[in-house]
Amino acid sequence: MSVNQQAHAGPPYGQPQPGYQGYQQPAYGGQSLPGVPQSQYGAYNGPMPGYQQPVPPQGSLRAPPTSGAPPPASGASHPSGHLAYSQFEHGDVQNGIPASAAPMQRPPAPQPFLPGSAPTPVSQISTFQQYGPPPGSVQQLRNHMAGMTIGGTAASAPPPAGLGYGVAPSSYPPTTGAPRPPAMPGPPLPGQTVPAPPSSQPNHVSSPPPPPPPSTMAGLHPGPPMSGLHGPPPPTHPPQPGYQMQQNGSFGQMRGPQPNYGGAYPGAPNYGSPPGPPPPPKRLDPDSIPSPQLNELPPQQKPRHRIDPDAIPSPIQVIEDDRNNRGSEPFVTGVRGQVPPLVTTNFLVKDQGNASPRYIRCTSYNIPCTSDMAKQSQVPLAAVIKPLAALPPEETLPYLVDHGESGPVRCNRCKAYMCPFMQFIEGGRRFQCCFCSCVTEVPPHYFQHLDHTGKRVDYYDRPELSLGSYEFLATVDYCKNNKFPSPPAFIFMIDVSYNAVKSGLVRLICEELKSLLDYLPREGNMEESAIRVGFVTYNKVLHFYNVKSSLAQPQMMVVSDVADMFVPLLDGFLVNVNESRTVIASLLDQIPEMFADTRETETVFAPVIQAGLEALKAAECAGKLFIFHTSLPIAEAPGKLKNRDDRKLINTDKEKTLFQPQTSFYNNLAKDCVAQGCCVDLFLFPNQYLDVATLGVVPYQTGGSIYKYAYFQLETDQYRFLNDLRRDVQKEVGFDAVMRVRTSTGIRATDFFGAFYMSNTTDVEMAGLDCDKTITVEFKHDDKLSEDSGALLQCALLYTSCAGQRRLRIHNLSLNCCTQLADLYRNCETDTLINYLAKYAYRGVLSSPVKTVRDALINQCAQILACYRKNCASPSSAGQLILPECMKLLPVYLNCVLKSDVLQPGPEATTDDRAYIRQLVTSMDVAETNVFFYPRLLPLTKADVDSDSLPAAIRNSEERLSKGDIYLLENGLNIFVWVGVSVQQSLIQNLFGVSSFSQISNALSTLPVLENPFSKKVRSIVDMLQGQRSRYMKLIIVKQEDKLEMLFKHFLVEDKSLSGGASYVDFLCHMHKEIRQLLS
């Protein structure tokens, strides 16, 4: 019996584990700026209770040096003889095949949607066995598949009680993380509140309309009825009639007059009022407004009978059910192949041997054993990995393990790191690798006896033997040039051209930096941040500043030869904030004055990045550039750009050029930046096209972030910008990072999506990687898998911490494997699937016409669902649409992806908006893509002002809105507050402080702070939502029938969009047709 044959029975959550003493938890941003949601940092605020006993560590565990300087290298003999810089040196073996001999076949993007590459024979078989209970029987599955007939031929059974939307009186806890600590006192922020803890108090929920009387139906498509799966606890009898198609209008008791489904949208009745002006208002915030539209999809069969929207799978219901079923118990990770709760469910995680879903989520937790099965199902096998994810305060950060000069214990062959799945043999003297089966000697210092079950007796004392996620302190072998890194530097580079100065931006940035510099990321219990800072301003030329502490005043040095950028000073450019405090303050006071009268309108861009890069090179450190930029760089300089925006290219074969950079100059620059560990964060303030597709190349490939504030206005936008800046500066970030994903024999990582650079087929390189960034990895078979062994992933991230400490963060995840397709479909996660599909499609637009990409998406999903129908569903009429329980939302979510601005731009989406969104989505985690594609819509007027809970969300459709209510819609980038025309005057008074609907100003960028329960409640909801998102959302007030309503309606993603994007119902019909064609 070996350790690997035991289910992980980890120690009780939260209790001290002997042997972890002295492992200090890294702390980041132990302080927080006022106004910045602290939730992301809460967990980093100090040592973990229970692990800090001053007992000397036993065995080979040692406390890390507090200085951040690991033990000196004594020409250490690396066990494997490897002394190269990376964990991934040449000669490494992946899955038993020498990397150099068998390079990964990285297919050019985009690839066909068929998973394709020929399997490579690999003979090693990993030997651990299945954890946990075996998958349920086929019969259980069948029980899950009680479909409901939507078609007209069905009996007229009403929908089962409790399945309608909005019925469950459950609480609506925050979706991510737990209650946030209150922010520190400081500059007044409207509505600063503590987000609500979960509560069981029922919300005000509009009751669903009673089941409408059955109506005679002719069906969607000539004849065939549709059926779908729906609802929570599956009935234990065979498919039964349930959701009836209804004539439109038969379900509308609760709602106002409805738009004519399927009719001409713009002219549809608009709550009984005349339709609003058709064209979108001028200058809507082009920041990220997806605007679905549809030109060719689906082939509409215009006049036809309608399906009751309540009868098709509801995202709200699925989310609600998962919360109710899985929100109360912690998710314990000891069992292989467990599907975690949805990202919309608030839950705690106990690490008992597998990485938390906050770090890794998979499209399926049960992988087909063979490549043929995988191809047949068309279900992509992918993991969405967020290696440095922030955790809620209740959860434990990965422990830092120090093996001293010998470094982490690794498999001799594939170099996998010691993990809970390695199997110790021969009394503990050797271990067999769970990834490649190679047997490796246990180094003497790491030897430990095994107990009678084959487990090492120090099993619970060692994070790397009992936990899914942990860190190793890296030795000098893992450092560039075999030298421990210096602490990183931050360089602030401010555009001081005319527009930047005139808008007040330069002054705003300088004012903010004066206080923000005190909140640079810190590590552990360090007194101050180790990060040094530097300052550059620029227009057509660059100005460097010497802010050495010994100077009385800062000194400026101008570099006007931008063709060959160099840094004119070394000493005094990068400084410690505390030492140079007065000089820095003086500089930040002077900059706005110095350029107050500038007439320079032209800017350079590439030389700015080059300057930052050269400065970091000279200082021999990694770091981050914060560039604040306003315009297309047309000044004569390397990387100069021209305005090549051309909307006429939309829907042509040349549309892809809008997403491609106009010069390869920036790709080469990005490569240099990555080599130096120079990460670029770009804050854009455009008043016109500035070519985000090109300017974004370096931020994107260095693992940085892009923020865009179109038509920036100080009054309305400064708050959002400052919040983003504060969070961006303070958040946890690793530098000079390399990530590799190892897999057990049979599958391998073949494709990667995200903000990074790759110089080979396996190593994901990032100059910087922050806590919000994800990398999506796709896997393909190269051999058969076995149900017994399952499949394993190990993600290893080598990075430099904010204090300059070199570390390895390891995440392990074990998955099940199946020989029955039903097991695959039963263990899928649609939210993750959509994350992958969106990223795949968004990359596809770089090389294929957008229509081709859309068609491929539809086709792949139809194949996924057709395969289920053919192989897993119980026999029934071909006219029935039967969806797998875990994928019943695939059609509605897929439709949202298809209607998004990147794939089908609305009239107001600019080329820059589309490029911006494309890049944003590529780094999003599953929770972010979920709310981005299917926004959250909350009826504010139903909120219980006495409780901490949120009102129950409703579906994104106009017919769900009542003109007597106020709603909030958020998608992670924007928050809309929609006010119906008939809202009670008292509510308007309480929320907006004005006496009538007509007086509400939609120029508001925040809600007024009013002392009444409704105002407080709404502001607390807004603050809670802001705290859950990685970017500060723009608040937009929308009055019903006002111009801006058109913008808002783009987000009602279940409806037909203004420009023709399919409604959910229509799209479902279309999918059904596609599936039937595949089956026939």
Ligand SMILES: [Zn+2]
């Ligand atoms: Zn190995």
